[in-house]
Amino acid sequence: MKRVAIIGSGLGGLVAGNLLAKKGHKVTIFESHSAPGGYTAGFWRQGYYFESGTFSLEYSDMVFSLMKKIGVFDKVEFVRQKSRLVSADFDGSPENYADLKKMFYDAYPAEKARLDKYFAEVDKMVGALEPFLLKSSIWAKLAGGVKMAGLYKKYQHMTMSRFIGQYFEKDSNLYRFWSRIVYPDTAALMVGGAIISFINDYWTVKGGMQSWADALTDNFRALGGELKLNTYIDKIITEKGKATGVAHGQEVWPVDEVIAACDYKETFLKLLDDQCLLPLAATDKIRKAAVSEGFMVVYLGLKMNNDELRKIMKLPHVTLFDEQPDCDIYNNCDEHFFEKNSIGLYSLSLLNPKLAPNGKSSLMLAAMASASWMDNWGGGDKQKYKELKERAKNDMIAKAENLIPGLRNLIEYEDAATPLTYERFTHNTGGATSAWSWNPEKRFYDNMMGNHVDTPVKNLYIGSCWAAEMGGVPGAIAAALKTVKRVGG
Ligand SMILES: Cc1cc2nc3c(=O)[nH]c(=O)nc-3n(C[C@H](O)[C@H](O)[C@H](O)COP(=O)(O)OP(=O)(O)OC[C@H]3O[C@@H](n4cnc5c(N)ncnc54)[C@H](O)[C@@H]3O)c2cc1C
Numbered sequence: 001m002k003r004v005a006i007i008g009s010g011l012g013g014l015v016a017g018n019l020l021a022k023k024g025h026k027v028t029i030f031e032s033h034s035a036p037g038g039y040t041a042g043f044w045r046q047g048y049y050f051e052s053g054t055f056s057l058e059y060s061d062m063v064f065s066l067m068k069k070i071g072v073f074d075k076v077e078f079v080r081q082k083s084r085l086v087s088a089d090f091d092g093s094p095e096n097y098a099d100l101k102k103m104f105y106d107a108y109p110a111e112k113a114r115l116d117k118y119f120a121e122v123d124k125m126v127g128a129l130e131p132f133l134l135k136s137s138i139w140a141k142l143a144g145g146v147k148m149a150g151l152y153k154k155y156q157h158m159t160m161s162r163f164i165g166q167y168f169e170k171d172s173n174l175y176r177f178w179s180r181i182v183y184p185d186t187a188a189l190m191v192g193g194a195i196i197s198f199i200n201d202y203w204t205v206k207g208g209m210q211s212w213a214d215a216l217t218d219n220f221r222a223l224g225g226e227l228k229l230n231t232y233i234d235k236i237i238t239e240k241g242k243a244t245g246v247a248h249g250q251e252v253w254p255v256d257e258v259i260a261a262c263d264y265k266e267t268f269l270k271l272l273d274d275q276c277l278l279p280l281a282a283t284d285k286i287r288k289a290a291v292s293e294g295f296m297v298v299y300l301g302l303k304m305n306n307d308e309l310r311k312i313m314k315l316p317h318v319t320l321f322d323e324q325p326d327c328d329i330y331n332n333c334d335e336h337f338f339e340k341n342s343i344g345l346y347s348l349s350l351l352n353p354k355l356a357p358n359g360k361s362s363l364m365l366a367a368m369a370s371a372s373w374m375d376n377w378g379g380g381d382k383q384k385y386k387e388l389k390e391r392a393k394n395d396m397i398a399k400a401e402n403l404i405p406g407l408r409n410l411i412e413y414e415d416a417a418t419p420l421t422y423e424r425f426t427h428n429t430g431g432a433t434s435a436w437s438w439n440p441e442k443r444f445y446d447n448m449m450g451n452h453v454d455t456p457v458k459n460l461y462i463g464s465c466w467a468a469e470m471g472g473v474p475g476a477i478a479a480a481l482k483t484v485k486r487v488g489g
Pocket residue numbers: 007008009010011012013030031032033036037038039040052053054055056057058231232233234261262263266271295422425426427428432433434435463464465466471472473474476
């Protein structure tokens with residue numbers, strides 16, 4: 001039996017905590033926030049429930065079998081998330097990859113030749129990945145693995161915009177749509193995965209993400225684990241190059257192993273007590289490394305019932321693709337950025353009416369956003385920050401009015417989160433939503449597909465999505481599984 005400290009109660013921390021406690025280790029999870037879950041969490045305001053991080057999950061095969069192993073699968077209501085894609089050129093809810101292709105051929109008949117060439121290449125990616133994301137035989141997986149290895153070689157260094165630029169005119173609607181289906185300038189390798197997971201393997205939790213975190217927390221506690229909320233770990237203590245404890249102010253917890261299920265930069269640049277344990281070059285690399293983009297999210301409680309909202313939205317999740325040609329997430333001086341960006345609309349009350357007051361509905365508007373926008377959202381000036389947040393919120397509500405006319409007059413509760421809000425609540429650098437930058441030219445790890453839990457400090461492991469270049473729910477879970485093996489589970 002070992003004493004294990006886990007910093008952070010996101011999915012990574014909770015999964016590792018459960019598996020280690022089940023093995024009989026003495027595990028304490030330290031969480032700075034007042035509730036567990038990290039990006040897999042939510043909150044209630046005036047009778048409305050909203051998600052504080054992710055709205056969805058993919059890779060269900062891996063996630064569900066793990067939840068069964070932990071013993072919480074039956075306590076969490078995972079449901080399929082269906083999506084509608086809307087733009088000036090198309091409006092559809094593709095059920096499968098063939099439907100998606102048809103939607104594009106119907107919308108852009110003049111572009112048939114280009115679409116043929118593009119989909120011929122994407123078909124290969126989808127075909128190689130399908131066996132891994134859907135329930136398939138070992139033989140199908142092996143064949144997919146061989147095909148994937150070739151595609152990995154070809155596309156691991158290529159950005160999405162370069163890849164898409166080979167098929168469509170720059171600044172055409174088709175170029176803008178396809179080059180933005182994941183993060184800006186994601187590795188081209190991700191096109192196939194993004195399509196299959198979005199179409200065939202897109203899930204959410206009917207009770208809200210917090211119900212998932214709560215189920216994992218209850219199970220962890222029942223196994224004898226301890227969760228200390230409101231406990232920000234400000235130091236990882238080392239002796240002779242080995243992690244030996246964690247501290248919160250004057251309180252110290254001596255342990256045998258430490259799992260940092262939290263932000264990577266914070267772990268090494270802020271929490272580690274001895275910076276000399278990292279070579280200077282490594283410290284510099286960590287400091288400069290680019291992280292994944294953040295989100296601006298608007299939370300709305302509406303004086304409109306679900307039936308009326310459903311008539312307009314049709315499905316709980318709608319992507320309103322309306323990106324203007326000069327929309328550039330890296331242009332931090334563009335005060336009109338939120339007028340130009342596409343938005344996603346997600347109504348939790350359409351998924352589950354219990355998540356809003358009787359006769360009312362709820363809506364979240366989400367847009368990808370940079371933590372550096374307008375001098376880091378006002379250069380530290382609180383009033384300026386408030387004004388910028390208000391401006392972004394109003395621009396996004398105005399955008400959503402293209403789908404829901406008169407939305408502004410239906411609002412009875414409103415609030416918003418910027419990338420800085422995400423950072424404040426989770427300590428993820430710049431509100432990074434999914435670990436490091438997904439741009440292959442800015443990669444942190446040499447192997448973008450690897451899971452890098454080991455650190456230069458003995459008995460200190462990365463147990464969060466930051467162990468993977470492209471983080472996410474699968475990255476956090478894979479890191480948790482690997483750290484558990486390292487500790488002895
Ligand atoms: C808007 C949004 C949409 C997303 N969509 C998707 C999606 O569709 N699919 C997908 O796979 N992923 C998605 N993600 C990403 C995914 O949610 C995360 O990658 C994943 O949940 C991260 O889990 P984690 O355990 O690594 O870390 P986190 O969830 O970030 O948890 C870290 C926890 O550590 C705590 N903490 C940090 N530092 C300390 C400290 N020093 N002391 C104590 N506690 C500390 C934090 O408070 C936090 O609770 C999305 C994220 C966001 C924000």
